[in-house]
Amino acid sequence: MTVRRRTVLGAAGAAIVGSSAVSALHASGSSAAAPFAHGVASGDPLPTGILLWTRVTPTPESQPGSGLGPIVVVGWQLASDAAFVNVVAAGTVTTGPSEDHTVKVDVRGLQPTTTYWYRFLLNGTASSTGRTRTAPAATMSVDHLRFGVVSCSNWEAGYFSSYRHLAQRGDLDLIIHLGDYIYEYGTGEYANRGRPVRLCKPPNEVVTLADYRTRHAQYKTDPDAQLLHATVPWVMVWDDHEFSNDAWAGGAQNHTPATEGPWAQRSAAARQAYAEWMPVRLDAAGQIYRRLQFGTLADLTMLDLRSYRSQQASGTATDDPTRTITGDAQMSWLKSGLTSSTASWKLIGNSVMISRLDVGSLPAWLLGPIAKLLGIPSNGLAYNIDQWDGYNADRDELVDYLRGNQIDNVVFLTGDIHSSWASELTTRNTALAPTAVEFVIPSVTSDNIDDILDVRPGSISPYLVDLIRASNWHIKWAELDRHGFGVLDIRPDRCQMDWYFVADRRDPESTARLAASWKVVDGLARVRQA
Incomplete structure (x- = not known):
């Protein structure tokens, strides 16, 4: 999938008010709210990288498979804490009907064997918070x-x-x-x-x-x-x-x-x-x-x-x-x-x-x-x-x-x-x-x-x-x-x-x-x- 993006690493966007920590998601077990009705996900962990995913529904007609809806800019944040006090990476991704309004961000420059929290933002609304973890370094001795x-x-x-x-x-x-x-x-x-x-x-x-x-x-x-x-x-x-x-x-x-x-x-x-x-x-x-x-x-x-x-x-x-x-x-x-x-x-x-x-x-x-x-x-x-x-x-x-x-x-x-x-x-x-x-x-x-x-x-x-x-x-x-x-x-x-x-x-x-x-x-x- 081709994604148009501009990415800014660092603490930019840390002041944006976010959603609850992943513990709240655990407690409720409920689906995410619009415009992030399809939740968040991460995958393919590397020692210094992780892939983040979500899907946005910016307007009522922007339904999956419809081919309708506007092109929008979605923000994302990755933090070392669930409260997003220390945002270690942030940026934006442009998505629209050509991607079915899905968003994928391949974040690099992270620390091995480290837990991170992430979220996405659209027009001031935050997604549910996700938790993810990078892989150990290739030469790291791991016992479990x-x-x-x-x-x-x-x-x-x-x-x-x-x-x-x-x-x-x-x-x-x-x-x-x-x-x-x-x-x-x-x-x-x-x-x-x-x-x-x-x-x-x-x-x-x-x-x-x-x-x-x-x-x-x-x-x-x-x-x-x-x-x-x-x-x-x-x-x-x-x-x-x-x-x-x-x-x-x-x-x-x-x-x-x-x-x-x-x-x-x-x-x-x-x-x-x-x-x-x-x-x-x-x-x-x-x-x-x-x-x-x-x-x-x-x-x-x-x-x-x-x-x-x-x-x-x-x-x-x-x-x-x-x-x-x-x-x-x-x-x-x-x-x-x-x-x-x-x-x-x-x-x-x-x-x-x-x-x-x-x-x-x-x-x-x-x-x-x-x-x-x-x-x-x-x-x-x-x-x-x-x-x-x-x-x-x-x-x-x-x-x-x-x-x-x-x-x-x-x-x-x-x-x-x-x-x-x-x-x-x-x-x-x-x-x-x-x-x-x-x-x-x-x-x-x-x-x-x-x-x-x-x-x-x-x-x-x-x-x-x-x-x-x-x-x-x-x-x-x-x-x-x-x-x-x-x-x-x-x-x-x-x-x-x-x-x-x-x-x-x-x-x-x-x-x-x-x-x-x-x-x-x-x-x-x-x-x-x-």
């Missing part, structure tokens, strides 16, 4: 990090109480969102067993730029989303539903060119709206895959597994070395970054499951030559070809690279499949010697097994888990029915995921409980129950 991990937040399927529980913790350095922040479907098409809890806007499937902007705007009115955005910085990446279901480089399962126009046009609209409405850095070419470092303890690589992937295919085509899920440039960048990393833990934000999921009584790789005769893919019959299972060559290349270069302490963080898993990463060549681990977190609200089958939670899924584990020795734990979030606790000697499940996604005041904890220890790619 704690990240919240979420994915698959479908508006119509329920309320985002997971966000509220994460915001109220007060002990998180970061939120990682692994994709499907919004859903593109029309009303009733994909929510709570076809029975929407709350209706989406627009009611139709989103296709145009105005549609995507309107849908993003609605999600930003959720009070729990506003609370979590204002409390802690986010690192985000898209998956398919920010575009359309099962998207690939040239199309999507849920896209019909004859009635919905060229895919390139729809994809461009989705990307523009995402860039406008998310606190995320994209480069000039719109590239979203990136890497952030958090001292010597961890670095975080966020992958884009939709923009460059080949179309989904089944059967032995999943072994085709010409097909890719990452694209050649991103794969080369990923491997290079893993080699050069000096961090104790290499975290990979990975939107779709990379661990094998074989079906049948035996994994296909054990069948040897018979598998070839039968036309079975070398890594097993794929249950979900939209995952890495549909792109065996890329997975083999990455796993072989990890083994060949003796790269350890790699942890994949995954969303997408609306369920919870703790697994070890193996291929046909590494069945007894895993090279990494994977933690898959549940959906915030999107339908899972019991929702799809319309049965009581726990009535069928435990039997399915038993069947899955019988053919997948590398899968150590799975839970297929619950909604919630993960908390990743990172220390030099181990990396642990705690899974929290909400009691009822349809209840905006739902409670949450700690359900399971699995960890991987330094130097050993095995998951253990914690």
Whole structure:
């Protein structure tokens, strides 16, 4: 997104009267008031920088997606205290209909590992106050990090109480969102067993730029989303539903060119709206895959597994070395970054499951030559070809690279499949010697097994888990029915995921409980129950 701006660093604007401190936002949990009805957010923390975001509604006609309203100048302030007595950076940003009145400010020149408060101002009115924090310096010795991990937040399927529980913790350095922040479907098409809890806007499937902007705007009115955005910085990446279901480089399962126009046009609209409405850095070419470092303890690589992937295919085509899920440039960048990393833990934000999921009584790789005769893919019959299972060559290349270069302490963080898993990463060549681990977190609200089958939670899924584990020795734990979030606790000697499940996604005041904890220890790619 191109933003016209003029920035003044220093204490300029400190005398402007602001909103209440972030503690008030915590206490109320309420949505922001006009003209800042969509709240505030921060993201992509660097040791000396942070990205700030908001959206303004300067006039009644300046509604999201309308293309209407005036060009306005929005002020911003960043302070070292919640009362804004010590404003350390301030400036202005010009925005208007061409940016859907969104504002993004990439503030630099800050101090590492420092908490800051920020706000925006328009015509004397201040936004809610946000709190954020910069990352540790690359060479800084860090002994503890704690990240919240979420994915698959479908508006119509329920309320985002997971966000509220994460915001109220007060002990998180970061939120990682692994994709499907919004859903593109029309009303009733994909929510709570076809029975929407709350209706989406627009009611139709989103296709145009105005549609995507309107849908993003609605999600930003959720009070729990506003609370979590204002409390802690986010690192985000898209998956398919920010575009359309099962998207690939040239199309999507849920896209019909004859009635919905060229895919390139729809994809461009989705990307523009995402860039406008998310606190995320994209480069000039719109590239979203990136890497952030958090001292010597961890670095975080966020992958884009939709923009460059080949179309989904089944059967032995999943072994085709010409097909890719990452694209050649991103794969080369990923491997290079893993080699050069000096961090104790290499975290990979990975939107779709990379661990094998074989079906049948035996994994296909054990069948040897018979598998070839039968036309079975070398890594097993794929249950979900939209995952890495549909792109065996890329997975083999990455796993072989990890083994060949003796790269350890790699942890994949995954969303997408609306369920919870703790697994070890193996291929046909590494069945007894895993090279990494994977933690898959549940959906915030999107339908899972019991929702799809319309049965009581726990009535069928435990039997399915038993069947899955019988053919997948590398899968150590799975839970297929619950909604919630993960908390990743990172220390030099181990990396642990705690899974929290909400009691009822349809209840905006739902409670949450700690359900399971699995960890991987330094130097050993095995998951253990914690």
